[in-house]
Amino acid sequence: MSDLPKSIRINEEGPREGFQFERGPIPTARKIDLVDALSRTGLDHIQVASFVNPKNVPGMADADDVVQGITLHPGVHYTGLWLNEKGLLRALASKRLEVTGSISLTASEKFLIRNQNRTLAENIEAQHRIIEMYKDHEVPVERGSIMAAFGCNFEGDIPIPTVLRLVQTILDLAAEHGVGIKVMNLADTMAWATPLSIRRVVGAVRERYPDLELALHLHDTRGMGIANAYAGLEMGVRIFDAAVAGLGGCPFAGHKGAAGNVCTEDLVFMCDEMGIETGIDLEALLEAARLAEEVVGHPLPGSVMKGGSLKALRAKLA
């Protein structure tokens, strides 16, 4: 019980996840409104856009305009996503984002082939070039990431030794290029994790690499998101990706209507109630979640925005 961390950090990925996934079109100004609302919540990491080919992801055609339109709040790290040098250059050209690199491997070869048209070996080769690209542009590389670390809709269960091998491969890649990995992100890309597999995978990685800071990227497609986050907290994980109102979903996961990331405000609610600091004002975040529903024009999966926070109830009762 006392294993729970005193504080956690949340990377808000709702804008990027949501605008990428929603059928839209969503007016650029509304996207900016949502990011600005999130900036007022105390969230200090907000991923605002994905610099990808608008032919593949039409919802991101206005990524540059969104990044230029938001109001930058002091202390907030605004980040973006890209899949190649062209995208990275757009992120750098914005001059408004914190640009850091990551070394990303995928535990499932079938997913990798479907998603990026690469084998596992080709993906490792590609990472060499990506790291060199970051070094060319003086972009620090601090994060490793393993997609589909808990299972894959196309390959099935992922054995723990596979995850451990990928962690080592990322660390070897980093060492070979003289960069230092600060955080290793384990992503449940297709929502195969349960609290028990979170414990097992996180436990195995932590046992082998006790000094590596671990992060979790959780999807809620099968309703396990918050339970998995709790299992992560019990294992001492202190960094979580999350999406306001549960925006998003993985367009490549083969699910229509798949639920998105674990919902930020539900995670913040749980942490608040368990005495874990997030630095986030839940009431402001609930307002942003309701705005997210307005912006996308349909209900989103978040629960606390419907059920209401307990802090608000306690204040009314006091």
Next chain:
Amino acid sequence: MSDLPKSIRINEEGPREGFQFERGPIPTARKIDLVDALSRTGLDHIQVASFVNPKNVPGMADADDVVQGITLHPGVHYTGLWLNEKGLLRALASKRLEVTGSISLTASEKFLIRNQNRTLAENIEAQHRIIEMYKDHEVPVERGSIMAAFGCNFEGDIPIPTVLRLVQTILDLAAEHGVGIKVMNLADTMAWATPLSIRRVVGAVRERYPDLELALHLHDTRGMGIANAYAGLEMGVRIFDAAVAGLGGCPFAGHKGAAGNVCTEDLVFMCDEMGIETGIDLEALLEAARLAEEVVGHPLPGSVMKGGSLKALRAKLA
């Protein structure tokens, strides 16, 4: 990690919770269809109706017809709910239900007054009469229940000593009347629990009463249902109330659109994936969940029925 129980028992309360809560009207034949579908899943405890005044709960006006219309499956315990002797007599008269009594106290006096127009002291007095009523009709009393054990929308947080005192009161009441309590149900009636409070309250009750079998009744209004169930599993809880597709909600809880009980098939999915036996066929249960959506005529909160089970995916990949 090894604290998880080998098997659990689920009391399916979806029909009773759902038909009570839904605006309806739902045709009696459709209610029977849903109970019959649930009877084919391996669920062995199904609460099918509430024998209450139809003026207060119009959705239960056909309770007797539902009970007479369902096909009784061998090995399944069909149960009902009632609030007074009239209701109990209807349950007994059906001759189709397993009728057992419970001693039920509520941790929040404000909720009790609002819900039943009784003070805590009056409620304890009422339990004496209720136990006598059960004895008069030779109905065994085996279960204690504490409503609002984790918090109340009208009273706020519930201190753990209050819960412990109520457990003792129930045991004293039982002893005074010569009946034996086998299971003590802790109900998170208004969704105030978090995994940490589940651990604390269950832990405190278990420490004081190590031989008492504990059950959890969890609501998902704030998205914590499955995480709370997991925390209960970690504490060795082996009996859970749940509702197929997440049917239901508490009409007295002061929330419009409040989510209902923890969703049965999401709970079964989590247990399946963690190696905990439930005796339930998840695919059959998912069919029942989809039928529940059809029967009530609107989407219900269950996730696995939308995201799909992993067993089905594994079978396709094999």
